[in-house]
Amino acid sequence: MSDSSDEEISQQKWVFYKDRPDWKDVEPIPQDDGEEPVVTIAYSKEFTDVYDYFRGILKTQEKSERALQLTKDAANLNPANYTVWQYRRDIIKALKKDLREELEYIRQTIRKHSKNYQVWHHRKVLVEWLNDGSEELEFTKSILETDDKNYHAWQHRQWAMKTFKLYEGELDYVDSLLQTDIRNNSAWNQRYFVVNNTTGFTDVVLSNEIDYTLNKINIAKENESAWNYLRGLLLHDKEGLSKNQKVVKFCEDLYNSGNRSAFLLALLVDMCDEEITQGSGDVLLARQKGIDLCKELASNYDTIRCKYWEYMANTLEKKGTGTDEACTSSTAN
Amino acid sequence: MATPIKDVVLDENRPKTLLAEKHADFIIKLFHSEDNYEFAITDYLRMSGMYWGLTALDLLHKRDKLLRVDLFDFIKSCQDPESGGISASLNHDPHLLHTLSAVQILCMYDKIDILDIEGVVKYVASLQQPDGSFSGDKWGEIDTRFSFCAVATLSLLKRMDSIDVDKAVKFIETCKNFDGGFGSRPLSESHAGLIYCCLGFLSITNRLDIVDRDTLAWWLCERQLPSGGLNGRPEKLPDVCYSWWVLSSLKLLGRLHWISSTDLENFIMACQDGETGGISDRPGDVADPYHTLFGLAALSLLGYSNIKMVNPTYCMPQEVIDRLGLKPQVLA
Ligand SMILES: [Zn+2]
Numbered sequence: 166m167s168d169s170s171d172e173e174i175s176q177q178k179w180v181f182y183k184d185r186p187d188w189k190d191v192e193p194i195p196q197d198d199g200e201e202p203v204v205t206i207a208y209s210k211e212f213t214d215v216y217d218y219f220r221g222i223l224k225t226q227e228k229s230e231r232a233l234q235l236t237k238d239a240a241n242l243n244p245a246n247y248t249v250w251q252y253r254r255d256i257i258k259a260l261k262k263d264l265r266e267e268l269e270y271i272r273q274t275i276r277k278h279s280k281n282y283q284v285w286h287h288r289k290v291l292v293e294w295l296n297d298g299s300e301e302l303e304f305t306k307s308i309l310e311t312d313d314k315n316y317h318a319w320q321h322r323q324w325a326m327k328t329f330k331l332y333e334g335e336l337d338y339v340d341s342l343l344q345t346d347i348r349n350n351s352a353w354n355q356r357y358f359v360v361n362n363t364t365g366f367t368d369v370v371l372s373n374e375i376d377y378t379l380n381k382i383n384i385a386k387e388n389e390s391a392w393n394y395l396r397g398l399l400l401h402d403k404e405g406l407s408k409n410q411k412v413v414k415f416c417e418d419l420y421n422s423g424n425r426s427a428f429l430l431a432l433l434v435d436m437c438d439e440e441i442t443q444g445s446g447d448v449l450l451a452r453q454k455g456i457d458l459c460k461e462l463a464s465n466y467d468t469i470r471c472k473y474w475e476y477m478a479n480t481l482e483k484k485g486t487g488t489d490e491a492c493t494s495s496t497a498n
Numbered sequence: 499m500a501t502p503i504k505d506v507v508l509d510e511n512r513p514k515t516l517l518a519e520k521h522a523d524f525i526i527k528l529f530h531s532e533d534n535y536e537f538a539i540t541d542y543l544r545m546s547g548m549y550w551g552l553t554a555l556d557l558l559h560k561r562d563k564l565l566r567v568d569l570f571d572f573i574k575s576c577q578d579p580e581s582g583g584i585s586a587s588l589n590h591d592p593h594l595l596h597t598l599s600a601v602q603i604l605c606m607y608d609k610i611d612i613l614d615i616e617g618v619v620k621y622v623a624s625l626q627q628p629d630g631s632f633s634g635d636k637w638g639e640i641d642t643r644f645s646f647c648a649v650a651t652l653s654l655l656k657r658m659d660s661i662d663v664d665k666a667v668k669f670i671e672t673c674k675n676f677d678g679g680f681g682s683r684p685l686s687e688s689h690a691g692l693i694y695c696c697l698g699f700l701s702i703t704n705r706l707d708i709v710d711r712d713t714l715a716w717w718l719c720e721r722q723l724p725s726g727g728l729n730g731r732p733e734k735l736p737d738v739c740y741s742w743w744v745l746s747s748l749k750l751l752g753r754l755h756w757i758s759s760t761d762l763e764n765f766i767m768a769c770q771d772g773e774t775g776g777i778s779d780r781p782g783d784v785a786d787p788y789h790t791l792f793g794l795a796a797l798s799l800l801g802y803s804n805i806k807m808v809n810p811t812y813c814m815p816q817e818v819i820d821r822l823g824l825k826p827q828v829l830a
Contacts, residue, residue, distance in 0.1 A: 194589075220589050246542040248590045251637060286639050314731065320686055350732040354687040357676060361685060389720060389732045397676030431716075470719050473756040 179211060182218040187231065193217035194224060212242050223252060228259040237270075244278040250287050264295050272304060279308050285317045289324065298329035306338070313342055314351045323358055335359045347381055350390040357397060366401035372411075374398050379415050386419070392428035396435075405443070407436035427467040434458050434477055441484045455481045504735055505723040506780055512768035516797065518804055520775030521790055522560040525551045528787060529564055544587040545576060545596035547787060549603050554791040556606060556815050557798060557806045573600050574612050581624070582617025583635070593635045594625060598647040601654050606818050615655055622648050623660045630665030641682045642673050646695035649702045650812060653824060658703075667705050670696050678713030690721060690730035694743035697750045701811040701826040706750065711829065715753035718744050726761030727780070737779045738769050742792035745799050746810040752829035759800045766793045 182188050195217050219239045222232045236253040239246065257267060271288045278284050292298055305322040308315055326332055336359055342352040356374075364370050375398055381391045399406045407413065413436070419429055437455030441448050459478035463471040528551060540547060548569070555561055576585045576596070583592025584600040597618060604610045625632045625648065632644040645666055652658050672684045673696060679688025680696035693714070700706045721728040721744045727736025728744040741762060748754045768781040769789070776785025777793035791813075798808040807816040811826035819826070 223589060243542065247586075247593065247635075248542065251591055254637075282639075286637065289639075290637065314734070316682075316687065316689065320682055323683075323686065348733045351687050354675070354681075354685075358685045393677045393717070393732075400676055469722055469724070469758050469761065470756060472758075473716065473719050473753075476756065 181211070181214045182235070183214055188218060191218055191221045191225070191227070194220035209242075215239050215242055219249065219252075223248075228256045230260070232256055233260065233262070240274065244274060244281050244284050247283050250283045254287070254290060264291055267291055268295070268300070275308065279312060279315055280317065282317070285321055289321060292325065298325040298331060301325035301329075302331055309342070313346060313349050316351075319351050319355065323355075326359075327362065332359055332363050343381065347385050348388050348390055350393075353390040353394045357394065366398070371398060371401055375409065375411055379411070382415075386424055386426045386429065389428060392426075392432065396432065405439055406432075407439040407443075425461070425466050427462060430458050430462050430466060434462075434481075438477075438481060438484070441481065452481050452484065503723060504729075504733055505725050506727065506736060508725055508764065508768045508781060512781060513770040513772050514764070514767050516767065516802065516804060517770050517772065517775060518558055520772075521770075521777070521794065522555060522558050522563070522775075524771075524775030524785065525555050525787060525790065526560075526563055541587040542590060545573070545584065545603075546586070546599040549599035550787040550791040552603055552606065553814060554787060554794050557791075557794045557808060558804075559806060561606075570604075570607070570609055570612055573604065576600065577613055577617065578621075579614075579617070581636075582614060582619070582621035584613075584618070591635060592621065594622065594632065594644050594647045594651070595634060597621065598651045601651050602812070602814055605654050605822060606814060608821070610655070615657075619652065619655060619657045619660050622651050626661050626666065630662060630667070630669035632666070642670060642680060642692050642699070643682070643695045645670055646699045649699050653702045653826075654812075654822065656822075663703055667700070667703055667708070670699055671708050674708070674710075677717050678710040679717050687731065688717065690718070690728070690740050690743045690747070693718070694747050697747045698811045698826075701750050701828065704827045706827050706829055709751070711751055712753075715748060715751045715756060718748050718751075718753075719756045722757045722762065726758065726763070726765035728757070728762065735780065736765065738766055738777055738789045738796070739779065739792045741766060742796040742799075742813075745796050746813070749799055749810040750828055754799065763797065763800055763802075766796055769793060 183193065195213075215235065215238050219235060222235060233253065233256045236249050236256065239249045240253065243249070256262075257264070268288070268291050271284060271291060275284045275288060292301060301322065302325065305318045305325070308318040312318070326335065336356065339352050339356045339359065342349055346352075360366060360370060360374065366374070375395070378391055378395045378398065382388065382395070385391070395412070396406070399409060399412065402409050416429060416433055416436070419426075420433065434455050437451040437458070440446050440451040441455070456478045459474045459481065463474035463478070467474065552561070552564065555564055572587075573584070576587060577583070577600075578585065578592045581592050583594070584597040585592045586596045600613070601610065601618065604613065625634070625644070627633060627640065631640045632648045633640055634644045634647075648661065649658065649663075649666065652660060670680070673680045673682070673686070675681060675685070675688045677688050680693045681687050681689055682692050686692075697706070697709065700709065720732070721730070721740070723729060723736050725736055727738070728741040729736050730740040730743065745754065745757075745762070748756060766777065769777050769779070769783075770793075771778065771785040774785060776787070777790040778785045779789050794805055795808045795813055798805040799810060808814070809816045809819040809826070810828065812819060
């Protein structure tokens with residue numbers, strides 16, 4: 166398939182560098198700086214051979230075709246070795262290698278080692294050198310197809326989008342990811358990233374985003390990511406957390422229908438909290454409602470976090486009675 | 499529509515008490531193995547690896563078992579005379595991650611003077627960018643991890659005056675997300691490991707005031723799963739190293755008690771390897787020094803009596819931080 170060139174290499178019979186006539190002039194440098202192995206990784210003779218010669222060329226600063234090939238073998242054996250990648254870039258620059266070819270090579274390498282910092286960084290440097298981010302969206306998409314929360318891929322994608330202004334179509338892409346996995350927190354975060362960096366959260370956008378999110382919550386009501394996104398949206402509502410009528414009605418209807426999602430109850434608690442703080446509406450009623458919700462959460466719906474809910478009940482209890490200053494310190498253990 | 503939560507199930511026959519002796523043996527064996535090949539292939543992360551192993555041993559009250567003079571010679575030889583930075587091992591380029599690890603080790607052994615301290619300070623300062631952020635090395639990768647490494651290193655050396663702290667804080671502030679968490683860069687997804695880095699950074703710079711304390715603490719609490727373990731992001735599996743990052747973050751926010759410590763303790767105990775010693779990311783996986791350190795450090799924060807008290811900001815023994823006279827901010 167697409168990674169065929171590397172498979173070919175591994176299928177060919179491996180010849181140690183020490184047995185290669187064209188490497189006779191290089192002095193291999195064995196590792197000899199102590200005896201404390203720190204982390205166990207399966208060892209191979211091939212590994213020692215390659216790295217002895219890598220240290221050899223590093224010492225003489227040889228920048229040649231064969232040295233380039235050697236860094237490829239070294240990187241294959243251990244893609245996390247940051248020195249190998251740095252030296253490889255030195256060689257690429259010195260030999261003025263075709264950067265497109267290198268981009269293709271790193272594409273294959275990232276596919277195999279997609280959680281490694283160094284390979285992604287190598288790609289970023291190449292894209293910067295080429296000053297062309299046109300392949301990055303397709304590329305990161307292909308990585309996200311196998312792991313839709315890969316932090317490196319998302320980070321690289323955001324970097325490329327920001328650097329080369331590639332926001333078009335991104336919300337559709339995010340939507341397609343959320344249709345596959347509605348709980349994909351990375352996709353929800355990306356939604357925020359795009360809106361924030363393009364239209365911003367204007368009243369119209371905010372209203373649309375709230376509709377979108379409430380729809381998603383209707384599909385999966387225990388979805389932490391969607392509830393968090395909703396809270397993020399409400400940060401942009403000038404009225405605050407508890408005054409958006411669409412959200413308030415949605416939450417009340419959901420509660421009255423018998424739903425007891427911990428995230429729903431948590432938002433209702435925070436709405437009560439805000440009403441008490443602002444002194445708007447019936448403060449006493451809001452306080453009692455909030456405290457009751459906290460008790461429900463602590464004893465039934467989110468028992469593993471009962472300490473948090475006890476703290477919130479305590480906070481609400483003290484609020485509006487003139488002792489709110491005291492409540493933060495009294496519960497710390 | 500109920501979707502099963504991504505989590506693990508703890509086995510009935512799991513270890514339930516701390517296997518302290520076995521963990522110490524596990525680490526010592528790694529350091530003393532005669533197998534040079536294993537040693538050779540891990541050179542790219544050796545300095546950090548040594549920090550994990552030595553700190554784990556120290557927390558177990560077993561530091562003296564590994565007092566070796568060649569350790570200090572080795573660290574000294576990893577300092578690049580030109581840039582002043584410290585590399586993972588010989589034949590590698592200096593990097594901020596390993597610079598911090600080296601400084602942490604030397605502070606623990608009270609041997610910091612063997613380094614060219616001015617060189618280290620110059621190196622760290624040289625990595626600060628115009629926007630206040632830090633790159634990890636001369637190749638310029640930016641990440642909030644490196645902001646933490648920079649201020650942790652400089653504060654241990656008492657040289658915070660060598661960087662623009664206000665600008666550094668401003669950069670961290672731009673990485674704060676709508677859910678209260680922090681990511682690697684502005685608007686990157688919140689991630690428990692990076693939250694620890696940012697809170698550790700703010701603890702050292704005494705600026706925890708910029709955090710949305712209870713919003714973030716609640717997000718962190720949400721990381722606890724029914725197994726008791728903590729994950730690093732929503733819908734991810736629990737992992738011992740994330741348990742430490744979430745727990746230390748909660749400690750810095752003064753909200754450690756919001757999660758169930760009994761459940762977390764059970765989870766970490768279950769990740770111990772009863773035969774070889776050491777702790778792994780999840781029950782049944784292969785143990786390594788990295789997860790061994792973070793498992794022990796988490797148990798220390800939970801108040802486990804046979805383990806030395808760990809400092810939540812530096813992940814070093816509290817007695818070392820006290821000896822240095824450092825008082826990183828912790829919210830009450
Ligand atoms: Zn882990």
